Amino acid sequence: MDEQKRNIFIVDDEEPIRKVLNTHLAKEGYSVIQSSGGPSVFEMLKSNSFDLVISDIRMPEVDGIKVLDFVKESLGTVPVIMLTGLNDISIAIDVMKKGAFDFIMKPVRKEDLMNVVRKALVNRDLLVRNKELELENREYQLFLEQKVRERTKELNLKAMELQKAYGILKSMNIQFINVLAETIEAKDRHTRGHCNRMRQLCVELGTLAGLTPEELEMIEYASLLHDLGKIGINEAVLNKEGPLTEEECRHIKEHTLIGEKILNGVPLMEPVARIIVAHHENFNGTGYPRNLKGSDIPFAARIISVADLYDAMSSDRPYRKGLPLEVVMEEMRRVAGTQLDPGLVSLFIEGKVYRLE
Numbered sequence: 123m124d125e126q127k128r129n130i131f132i133v134d135d136e137e138p139i140r141k142v143l144n145t146h147l148a149k150e151g152y153s154v155i156q157s158s159g160g161p162s163v164f165e166m167l168k169s170n171s172f173d174l175v176i177s178d179i180r181m182p183e184v185d186g187i188k189v190l191d192f193v194k195e196s197l198g199t200v201p202v203i204m205l206t207g208l209n210d211i212s213i214a215i216d217v218m219k220k221g222a223f224d225f226i227m228k229p230v231r232k233e234d235l236m237n238v239v240r241k242a243l244v245n246r247d248l249l250v251r252n253k254e255l256e257l258e259n260r261e262y263q264l265f266l267e268q269k270v271r272e273r274t275k276e277l278n279l280k281a282m283e284l285q286k287a288y289g290i291l292k293s294m295n296i297q298f299i300n301v302l303a304e305t306i307e308a309k310d311r312h313t314r315g316h317c318n319r320m321r322q323l324c325v326e327l328g329t330l331a332g333l334t335p336e337e338l339e340m341i342e343y344a345s346l347l348h349d350l351g352k353i354g355i356n357e358a359v360l361n362k363e364g365p366l367t368e369e370e371c372r373h374i375k376e377h378t379l380i381g382e383k384i385l386n387g388v389p390l391m392e393p394v395a396r397i398i399v400a401h402h403e404n405f406n407g408t409g410y411p412r413n414l415k416g417s418d419i420p421f422a423a424r425i426i427s428v429a430d431l432y433d434a435m436s437s438d439r440p441y442r443k444g445l446p447l448e449v450v451m452e453e454m455r456r457v458a459g460t461q462l463d464p465g466l467v468s469l470f471i472e473g474k475v476y477r478l479e
């Protein structure tokens with residue numbers, strides 16, 4: 123900053139001292155305003171802009187401490203240099219503690235005066251710059267915070283829209299799958315309502331088994347679609363009363379692979395395809411189509427097998443009534459470990475999954 127334009131305020135009740143100071147400072151190009159003290163000092167300080175205050179300590183009415191306090195309180199970064207006599211050294215130390223920048227002993231030597239004044243002004247410039255930076259920093263921080271708030275709001279809105287869109291898609295998906303499931307049931311008159319019951323039983327058993335929401339969603343689809351492949355099975359064979367020939371049996375068993383093939387052509391349905399192809403695998407490896415055994419059979423497919431056997435035995439068929447619960451349970455226990463996963467059979471029975479109906 124240009125030192126020539128600096129304004130310095132001098133307060134001293136002794137005119138000769140003011141004059142000396144004024145002469146020294148004016149020679150160095152500073153602009154000086156003087157005051158002999160008294161209450162008008164505060165008005166003068168308030169109504170002018172100063173870069174530095176030089177104040178005597180001992181003055182009648184308003185002493186240097188009051189001037190210092192006022193400047194510290196009202197003018198923040200303006201440094202105050204105190205003038206002190208030899209007898210005032212302890213007071214000078216006190217004013218330093220109160221925030222004076224420095225003190226000069228009387229009689230004032232020009233060299234001392236200029237030294238302290240320059241230092242005080244450099245210090246003042248640093249303080250002012252520091253305050254400006256703090257302010258800029260704070261403003262920038264507020265600006266960033268505002269940006270973050272706006273962006274968060276936008277993102278939340280987008281997330282809500284996505285959530286909504288996902289909900290719609292999911293509901294369309296399940297509706298579409300329901301239509302498919304009904305199509306399967308329409309083809310096979312033995313199994314009315316079977317798919318929807320399967321869905322309830324499998325989701326309940328899967329929940330008891332501790333499946334994640336994503337796994338439950340997959341099992342929901344797989345339970346509805348497990349017999350999807352029956353679309354490719356001859357209706358006459360599917361609805362035939364009485365025993366099936368070996369060839370007819372082989373044909374019916376193809377529904378697992380047909381279902382898998384259909385779903386493998388649908389993006390995102392591959393996990394469901396892997397489940398439904400295995401819903402006729404037996405726990406001991408004697409099932410079809412791939413003779414998978416134990417934990418090689420997808421867990422969800424083992425759940426479907428348990429629910430499938432239960433539903434096939436307990437529900438009414440056009441040619442017979444559903445079997446009593448005790449008989450069904452007994453049969454399930456009998457095939458636990460051979461046809462069905464024994465752990466899931468226990469869970470099904472102990473968890474009373476059948477109560478859903």
Ligand SMILES: [Fe+2]
Binds near residue numbers: 348377401402
């Ligand atoms: Fe099946």
